[in-house]
Structure formats: C-alpha cells, structure tokens
Amino acid sequence: MKVLVMGYGVSGKAAESFLKAQGCDVTVVDRNAEGALSDRPDFPLGCFDQVVLSPGIAPTHPLVQKAQEMGIEVIGEIELGFRNLKNRSFGITGANGKTTTVLMTTHILNSSGKKAKALGNVGEPLTKYLLRADPEEILVIELSSFQLETLKSKQLEVGLVLNITPNHLDRYRSMQEYVEAKALIARCLKERGELFISSQVHEEFGSFFQGAKNFEVDLLNDFGYMQLEMASKQSAQAAYLLCKRCGVTDVEFLEGLKTFKKPPHRIEWVAEIDGVSYHNDSKASNIHSVIHAVRQFEGPIVLIIGGLHKGSSYRPWIECFEGKVRKIIAYGQAAPIMEYELAPLFDFQLVGQFADAVRCAKTEAKKGETVLLSPGCSSYDQFKNYEQRGEEFKRLVREL
Numbered sequence: 001m002k003v004l005v006m007g008y009g010v011s012g013k014a015a016e017s018f019l020k021a022q023g024c025d026v027t028v029v030d031r032n033a034e035g036a037l038s039d040r041p042d043f044p045l046g047c048f049d050q051v052v053l054s055p056g057i058a059p060t061h062p063l064v065q066k067a068q069e070m071g072i073e074v075i076g077e078i079e080l081g082f083r084n085l086k087n088r089s090f091g092i093t094g095a096n097g098k099t100t101t102v103l104m105t106t107h108i109l110n111s112s113g114k115k116a117k118a119l120g121n122v123g124e125p126l127t128k129y130l131l132r133a134d135p136e137e138i139l140v141i142e143l144s145s146f147q148l149e150t151l152k153s154k155q156l157e158v159g160l161v162l163n164i165t166p167n168h169l170d171r172y173r174s175m176q177e178y179v180e181a182k183a184l185i186a187r188c189l190k191e192r193g194e195l196f197i198s199s200q201v202h203e204e205f206g207s208f209f210q211g212a213k214n215f216e217v218d219l220l221n222d223f224g225y226m227q228l229e230m231a232s233k234q235s236a237q238a239a240y241l242l243c244k245r246c247g248v249t250d251v252e253f254l255e256g257l258k259t260f261k262k263p264p265h266r267i268e269w270v271a272e273i274d275g276v277s278y279h280n281d282s283k284a285s286n287i288h289s290v291i292h293a294v295r296q297f298e299g300p301i302v303l304i305i306g307g308l309h310k311g312s313s314y315r316p317w318i319e320c321f322e323g324k325v326r327k328i329i330a331y332g333q334a335a336p337i338m339e340y341e342l343a344p345l346f347d348f349q350l351v352g353q354f355a356d357a358v359r360c361a362k363t364e365a366k367k368g369e370t371v372l373l374s375p376g377c378s379s380y381d382q383f384k385n386y387e388q389r390g391e392e393f394k395r396l397v398r399e400l
Contacts, residue, residue: 007054011077014125055146076150081126094162101235108256145181165288169311265390275367281374282390293374299324307377309334331357
C-alpha cells in the first residue's frame with residue numbers, strides 16, 4: 001500500500017513510523033519543503049492509495065481536495081491510530097481546558113491503581129503509542145477540532161466537550177463551521193458510547209449535540225475543603241465522570257485530585273521582582289482564555305498580548321479589562337489589529353518582538369502590580385509553539 005503523509009511535524013513523523021512498521025510504502029511531503037504544496041498542481045497523487053494528514057493541514061488544501069476528487073482516501077493521524085486501536089478510550093475536546101482535563105483524569109486513574117495514558121494533542125501521538133501499546137491501559141485522548149475533521153472510526157466509550165468559544169477563525173469560515181467541527185466527536189462514539197457536554201455548550205450550541213448529557217455535577221460542593229478556580233473545577237467535574245466509569249471511588253478521586261499539579265504555561269507564577277509579580281499564561285491563545293486569566297487577578301495588570309492573529313475580534317476583552325488592565329503591550333503579527341481595536345480605550349504600546357514586550361513590561365510595571373503574559377493568539381509568528389513562548393518568557397523574566 002502506498003501512502004502519502006502530508007505534514008512532517010510530530011504527528012506526521014509518528015504516522016510515517018507507524019505506516020512503515022505496517023509494511024507500507026510511505027512518501028512524506030511537508031508544507032515547508034522547497035516548493036509549497038499549493039504551488040504544485042502537478043504533484044503525482046495518482047500513485048497513492050491513501051493520504052494521511054497532519055492536524056496543521058486543512059481539508060481545504062488544494063492537494064487534499066484533488067486527492068478526494070480522485071477517490072483517494074484522506075484520513076488523519078488519529079484516525080490511522082483509531083483503526084488499529086484495542087484499548088478502552090475516552091475523547092476530550094473543547095476550546096479551553098482540554099490538556100488540563102486529560103492530564104488530571106490520567107493522573108487520578110493512575111493514582112487510584114488503574115493504568116492510564118494521556119495521548120493525542122496533549123503530547124504523544126496515538127500512532128507512536130501504538131508501536132508499543134499496552135492493551136490494559138485506558139487511553140484519555142485530547143482531540144482538537146483539526147483532528148476531529150478527519151476522524152470517523154467508532155472507538156470512543158465517552159466523548160466530552162468542555163466548552164466552545166470563538167477560536168481558529170483563521171481556519172474556519174464561520175463560528176458555525178467551527179462548532180460543526182467540534183460536534184464531529186459524536187460520530188466517533190461506539191454503539192453504546194455516550195456524549196457529554198457542559199452547560200455552556202448546551203445553552204449556546206445544544207442543537208449541534210443532539211442527545212448529549214450534561215457532565216457538570218455538584219460533586220465539589222460536597223468536598224468543601226477543595227478550593228479550585230472555576231476552570232479547574234470544570235476539569236475536575238469532567239475527570240470525575242470519566243474516573244467513576246473506571247471504578248474509581250470518591251475517596252480515591254479526592255486523593256488523586258489533591259496531588260494533581262496543573263501543567264505549566266497556565267497562569268503560572270514565575271517570579272516577583274521589585275514588588276512586581278510575573279505570571280506566564282502562554283497557553284492562552286484565544287479570546288476566552290485571556291478573559292479567564294485577567295479575572296484571576298485583582299489588578300492593576302500590565303498585560304502582554306500578541307502573536308499570530310486567529311481571526312477573532314479583540315473587542316470582547318474591553319469590558320473585562322476596564323478598571324483592571326492598566327497597560328497593554330502588544331507584539332507580533334496581530335499587534336496592529338489589536339492597536340486598532342483597543343488603543344483608543346487603554347494605555348497601549350505596540351512593539352515588534354516578544355523580548356521587547358517583556359522588557360517594556362519591566363519598565364512600565366509598578367510595585368504591587370502584576371505583569372501577565374496572556375497572548376490571546378497563536379505563537380507561530382515568532383515561536384515553534386506556546387511552550388517555547390512560555391519558556392522564553394520565563395527565561396527573559398529571570399534575566400530582568
């Protein structure tokens with residue numbers, strides 16, 4: 001079988017290794033290779049039996065559309081893995097909180113004596129895991145809207161949608177199209193699989209998720225001594241649902257919850273310098289995430305925003321920022337758009353490079369204030385990913 005793998009990032013490399021282990025003849029093309037794929041209409045697709053997409057390659061890519069017109073099957077890396085999966089599996093998607101929920105669920109399952117593995121968008125690709133899979137492990141899989149677009153095998157015991165807010169509107173033509181991509185998780189459920197959504201998803205987009213149940217329960221009200229911020233509370237509610245299905249007791253759940261450490265780059269305290277507190281929220285790459293981060297602080301805040309624009313307006317920030325964000329420093333490709341929408345209402349400064357933004361924040365911040373990196377944009381204009389952006393922020397702060 002001859003397979004074309006499009007995109008050679010983490011997922012593409014994993015798909016290539018898995019396919020070769022299956023005896024397939026694999027060709028890899030990367031959009032960063034010499035000669036952009038979109039500029040090569042003569043690419044010899046006809047010799048391939050299947051095309052496997054990395055999440056960063058949109059289904060609207062000219063080569064993808066050409067392959068479909070030619071009757072060549074087009075799937076994603078996760079779908080490739082699903083077709084070879086024997087493990088009990090849960091799928092989690094949403095605009096925000098996916099990684100925390102996946103890692104929290106996995107941690108609690110393991111701490112209670114189960115065997116669980118976090119996979120998908122959270123870290124290790126599914127196809128890489130399958131090369132050394134333990135069939136006894138419970139898989140908790142983070143699924144992005146990009147991955148759901150090419151996913152259709154019915155492998156999930158539970159599908160769970162945490163929340164939906166405007167995101168990736170640089171890829172989707174409308175909010176409806178983005179919601180429809182999230183709703184594709186329903187087609188991945190086993191015959192008796194269940195779909196769960198939050199109250200927010202039910203109230204705003206319930207018509208896209210027919211038959212879904214609400215996963216938000218008041219269990220934490222019974223555990224009064226557990227003080228969790230709202231986002232972590234939702235993650236805990238989702239984790240509780242999944243853990244109970246695996247036989248975890250309430251006592252085991254609580255013990256695991258107490259020892260769970262939130263992953264970095266999520267409102268992460270970095271340092272206090274000259275009475276100014278520095279926090280790294282590099283994971284915040286959409287509008288709603290920034291609003292959540294700003295609400296966690298009393299103020300005044302010197303806020304660093306910017307990066308690669310994702311298509312959404314920044315005006316929803318205005319009400320939340322008023323009276324709390326004293327200074328805005330914007331960097332990167334999105335900065336001029338942010339300046340146009342926000343500068344008339346706030347003390348606003350535009351810089352070019354990320355390092356300039358951090359140094360500017362040091363100069364502007366006063367004793368008792370908070371410097372918060374919560375970009376509201378993708379990192380790809382100046383960084384490989386949000387993790388690299390967050391680590392660079394921490395490095396720059398420690399050198400101040």
